[in-house]
Amino acid sequence: MTPLPALSPRRRRTDLLARAVLATFTAVALIPLVLIVYYLLHKGLPAISGHFFSSDPTGNFLGDAGGIKSAILGTLELVALATAMAVPIGIGVALYLVEYGRDNLFGNAVRYFVDVLTGVPSIVFGLFIYVTLVVSGALGSSFAGWKGSAALALLMLPVVTRSAEVVLLLVPDSLREAALALGSPRWRVVFRIVLPTALPGLVTGALLAVARAAGETAPLLFTATLVNGTTFNPGDKMNSLPAQIFSDVGQAQNRLVTRAWGAALTLVLMILILTLIARTLARRSRIT
Amino acid sequence: MSSDAPVPSAHDSPVTVDPPDMTPRPGPAPPRVAHRAPRARAVDPSAAERGRQVRLSGLSAYYGAKAAVKNLHLDFAANQVTAIIGPSGCGKSTMVRCINRMHEEIPSARVEGSVSLDEFDLYAPGVDVVAVRRAIGMVFQRPNPFPTMSIYDNVAAGPRLSGGARDQMGERVELALRDAGLWEEVKDRLAEPGIGLSGGQQQRLCIARALAVDPEVILMDEPCSALDPVATLKVEELLDELKRRVTIVLVTHNMQQAARVADTTAFLLAGELVEVGPTERMFTTPGDSRTEDYVTGKFG
Amino acid sequence: MEAGALATRDVPPSIGGASRARHGDQALRVILMGLAGLILALIVFFLIFLVLKAHPAFARFGVFGFTFDNNWDVAHAIYGALPLLVGTLITSAIALIIGVPVAVATALYLTELCPRRARGPLTVLVELLAAVPSVVYGLWGVFVLIPNLKPAEQWFADTFSFIPFIGGGKVAGPNYFIAGLILAIMILPIVSAISREVTATVPSEDKEAALALGATRWEMIRMAVLPYARPGIVGGAMLGLGRAIGETIAVTLVIGNQPQIGKHLFDQGYTLAAVIANEFGEAANDKLHTGALIAAGLVLFVLTLVVNAIARAIVRRGQHGRRPVPAQATAVAVQ
Numbered sequence: 001m002t003p004l005p006a007l008s009p010r011r012r013r014t015d016l017l018a019r020a021v022l023a024t025f026t027a028v029a030l031i032p033l034v035l036i037v038y039y040l041l042h043k044g045l046p047a048i049s050g051h052f053f054s055s056d057p058t059g060n061f062l063g064d065a066g067g068i069k070s071a072i073l074g075t076l077e078l079v080a081l082a083t084a085m086a087v088p089i090g091i092g093v094a095l096y097l098v099e100y101g102r103d104n105l106f107g108n109a110v111r112y113f114v115d116v117l118t119g120v121p122s123i124v125f126g127l128f129i130y131v132t133l134v135v136s137g138a139l140g141s142s143f144a145g146w147k148g149s150a151a152l153a154l155l156m157l158p159v160v161t162r163s164a165e166v167v168l169l170l171v172p173d174s175l176r177e178a179a180l181a182l183g184s185p186r187w188r189v190v191f192r193i194v195l196p197t198a199l200p201g202l203v204t205g206a207l208l209a210v211a212r213a214a215g216e217t218a219p220l221l222f223t224a225t226l227v228n229g230t231t232f233n234p235g236d237k238m239n240s241l242p243a244q245i246f247s248d249v250g251q252a253q254n255r256l257v258t259r260a261w262g263a264a265l266t267l268v269l270m271i272l273i274l275t276l277i278a279r280t281l282a283r284r285s286r287i288t
Numbered sequence: 289m290s291s292d293a294p295v296p297s298a299h300d301s302p303v304t305v306d307p308p309d310m311t312p313r314p315g316p317a318p319p320r321v322a323h324r325a326p327r328a329r330a331v332d333p334s335a336a337e338r339g340r341q342v343r344l345s346g347l348s349a350y351y352g353a354k355a356a357v358k359n360l361h362l363d364f365a366a367n368q369v370t371a372i373i374g375p376s377g378c379g380k381s382t383m384v385r386c387i388n389r390m391h392e393e394i395p396s397a398r399v400e401g402s403v404s405l406d407e408f409d410l411y412a413p414g415v416d417v418v419a420v421r422r423a424i425g426m427v428f429q430r431p432n433p434f435p436t437m438s439i440y441d442n443v444a445a446g447p448r449l450s451g452g453a454r455d456q457m458g459e460r461v462e463l464a465l466r467d468a469g470l471w472e473e474v475k476d477r478l479a480e481p482g483i484g485l486s487g488g489q490q491q492r493l494c495i496a497r498a499l500a501v502d503p504e505v506i507l508m509d510e511p512c513s514a515l516d517p518v519a520t521l522k523v524e525e526l527l528d529e530l531k532r533r534v535t536i537v538l539v540t541h542n543m544q545q546a547a548r549v550a551d552t553t554a555f556l557l558a559g560e561l562v563e564v565g566p567t568e569r570m571f572t573t574p575g576d577s578r579t580e581d582y583v584t585g586k587f588g
Numbered sequence: 589m590e591a592g593a594l595a596t597r598d599v600p601p602s603i604g605g606a607s608r609a610r611h612g613d614q615a616l617r618v619i620l621m622g623l624a625g626l627i628l629a630l631i632v633f634f635l636i637f638l639v640l641k642a643h644p645a646f647a648r649f650g651v652f653g654f655t656f657d658n659n660w661d662v663a664h665a666i667y668g669a670l671p672l673l674v675g676t677l678i679t680s681a682i683a684l685i686i687g688v689p690v691a692v693a694t695a696l697y698l699t700e701l702c703p704r705r706a707r708g709p710l711t712v713l714v715e716l717l718a719a720v721p722s723v724v725y726g727l728w729g730v731f732v733l734i735p736n737l738k739p740a741e742q743w744f745a746d747t748f749s750f751i752p753f754i755g756g757g758k759v760a761g762p763n764y765f766i767a768g769l770i771l772a773i774m775i776l777p778i779v780s781a782i783s784r785e786v787t788a789t790v791p792s793e794d795k796e797a798a799l800a801l802g803a804t805r806w807e808m809i810r811m812a813v814l815p816y817a818r819p820g821i822v823g824g825a826m827l828g829l830g831r832a833i834g835e836t837i838a839v840t841l842v843i844g845n846q847p848q849i850g851k852h853l854f855d856q857g858y859t860l861a862a863v864i865a866n867e868f869g870e871a872a873n874d875k876l877h878t879g880a881l882i883a884a885g886l887v888l889f890v891l892t893l894v895v896n897a898i899a900r901a902i903v904r905r906g907q908h909g910r911r912p913v914p915a916q917a918t919a920v921a922v923q
């Protein structure tokens with residue numbers, strides 16, 4: 001029996017070592033996730049109670065610190081308003097890029113700038129709104145919920161546009177052509193064929209953008225700022241979960257810190273649920 | 289994954305170089321085996337005649353539950369060219385990939401039976417797959433030189449893995465390129481990227497790359513199906529000399545090619561071996577009626 | 589889709605019907621173009637205002653002076669942003685050094701080595717890191733990382749005190765290292781996702797060529813996968829860098845917010861983004877201070893612009909001669 005050329009032990013060792021290193025690094029990458037989940041639950045659950053969700057932060061130094069009602073409601077309002085601003089515009093821009101702007105100068109310029117926008121830090125969006133809307137005291141008071149929403153909308157816009165463009169491009173051109181060949185005007189093709197076909201993907205993209213916006217603090221710091229009471233008037237300053245957490249972390253009091261953990265847990269759960277819905281929706285309907 | 293291309297139609301006629309007394313025959317009539325005059329080439333006279341026999345015993349290969357190759361018993365004689373022919377999907381590529389244990393790289397793949405190299409069972413427990421592939425080289429259907437490497441680095445890639453001596457690397461590369469018939473064309477541009485060559489040259493580069501590690505067997509999975517006729521010719525010319533050093537297994541959908549270059553031909557159908565024998569006999573007086581139907585172009 | 593669905597209520601092509609359709613098309617086109625143009629206009633608009641509001645600071649210190657003077661002294665109304673700039677660079681560098689190797693290793697493991705069944709769930713887990721908002725990272729950093737890592741950090745500083753910057757000094761609670769570490773965790777999902785997409789597009793024939801030559805798995809990765817994927821990975825790393833540079837809330841909670849250039853890895857520091865978040869409240873009525881913060885924001889903006897432009901250029905140049913990476917990948921990853 002004539003043996004095969006032997007594999008040098010050094011190569012075998014290198015191979016095993018490299019594989020072990022790669023696997024270890026992957027495990028290391030997951031450690032923060034595990035730790036964060038653990039501490040969120042460990043420190044956040046004790047804060048959860050009916051009172052926690054039903055009362056506003058009191059801002060008192062002593063006594064009852066209050067819950068996070070205004071923060072939750074504020075986040076819901078701010079993000080809802082931001083979504084209403086960003087999603088139609090974002091999808092509109094994406095529609096332009098796909099239907100009319102695939103290969104001309106204007107379309108390419110817009111595409112480039114949307115790309116640029118994806119890389120802008122979120123605090124700069126807050127600054128954008130601050131220097132234009134807040135400082136000038138547009139429409140009444142300087143700080144207002146809707147201005148915070150505007151900052152969030154700026155943040156969401158490139159995300160929505162980018163993902164919408166990808167999804168719209170996936171709608172086969174043959175569908176468009178078939179409809180046009182039947183004598184349908186372009187706008188009908190867009191609204192009756194293209195958008196409905198792309199709808200699940202568009203919703204997914206929007207949901208992911210919403211999840212991202214819900215967690216943002218920086219854009220709100222000097223637009224909607226922080227306030228204790230619940231308000232439904234977008235013209236007022238408005239509280240939000242991220243801003244509330246940020247504020248509580250800075251204080252050196254245990255019960256505030258506990259509240260911060262509870263609020264963090266709530267926020268992360270909200271984002272997780274949104275992300276999960278988005279992902280399930282994406283998986284359920286693939287445009288082939 | 290390579291797929292079997294359809295058998296060529298009647299317009300394909302056997303191309304010969306010399307001796308000039310061979311006349312091209314038209315159509316599906318069984319072509320005569322062509323003989324080639326040996327080319328002048330730099331042979332390293334001290335290279336041992338190193339080809340070995342490959343034996344398949346009861347080889348079955350599965351993708352999941354589906355058997356692509358069923359209970360094959362087949363010998364590949366040492367230092368000979370054995371051609372595997374058969375229609376698309378008959379399992380030729382799968383069988384060949386079992387020989388150098390590439391089949392098991394596919395997630396749902398499974399192999400039963402054994403493949404032996406001169407009595408040495410390649411599937412025995414404890415056998416190192418990497419060593420198997422060092423001894424059994426492979427040339428693929430589409431030329432695949434490493435895109436980020438130069439011509440020199442492509443050929444040197446194999447020997448570098450096993451820690452070949454640095455100072456001898458230049459000679460090894462030159463020898464491999466000469467054996468692949470590529471040296472004269474690239475000797476002045478060894479540092480250029482491998483993918484800058486023409487298709488035919490790239491394939492010969494891949495052959496050189498496979499030769500550089502001194503294998504004992506070379507598997508060729510339809511190596512010429514992506515090449516033009518001139519490039520095909522050049523590759524076929526190599527096989528006659530190469531077989532002195534290695535055993536060659538040539539999967540081909542081109543029967544005329546098998547007739548030109550192979551000593552032995554095996555015919556596979558639906559994963560089973562139908563018939564095997566000397567090429568001339570396979571094409572002129574096949575024993576099995578299915579073989580006859582295939583080589584005369586009745587199906588495929 | 590029935591022809592009838594489209595054609596209902598449509599007058600068969602005649603002059604009248606055709607012009608009504610054309611109006612609709614015209615309207616749509618104009619509206620959509622307007623929206624697209626809105627984006628361009630908005631960006632220009634905001635930039636102009638940003639520069640205007642930053643003007644007080646630039647007027648007082650000069651653009652160059654503001655950006656590169658090493659003195660951020662709020663009490664005395666002197667604003668030189670060098671400590672912020674350096675702090676931004678230091679924390680981002682730490683983030684890259686720690687984060688990119690781990691991200692690439694994760695990508696390689698998941699694409700090449702991971703057992704099939706585990707691939708999906710593990711990928712989801714890695715991407716979940718992106719779902720955690722910045723403020724929660726900050727919260728976790730302050731109350732979990734800082735206290736628990738302090739002993740180890742001190743040991744490290746003492747053991748390696750002979751190396752400048754990396755060793756030595758007394759470990760402050762919040763410091764450059766913690767900020768860099770958290771940034772590394774935050775950019776992990778992006779860099780990993782892009783690296784994963786790029787390594788997945790490595791043609792299998794290259795990998796097979798390496799394996800058939802008798803390469804071990806790791807040698808195959810080194811020969812066929814990494815060289816091919818390198819431009820994409822570098823581009824992904826630069827995108828991660830851009831993200832790290834702009835990250836605000838998590839950093840400001842764990843870096844100590846000291847406007848000086850720390851001499852040690854474990855000193856407190858400041859970044860461009862952190863200063864804005866931290867000082868905006870108190871700067872409310874001070875035009876110079878506000879102007880300085882906005883100027884810092886402008887510097888930050890330009891920095892991220894440059895980094896992202898380089899990242900895009902690298903990725904685009906690296907695509908030459910390679911298979912295109914599916915657009916969904918980068919679109920979803922950059923969130």
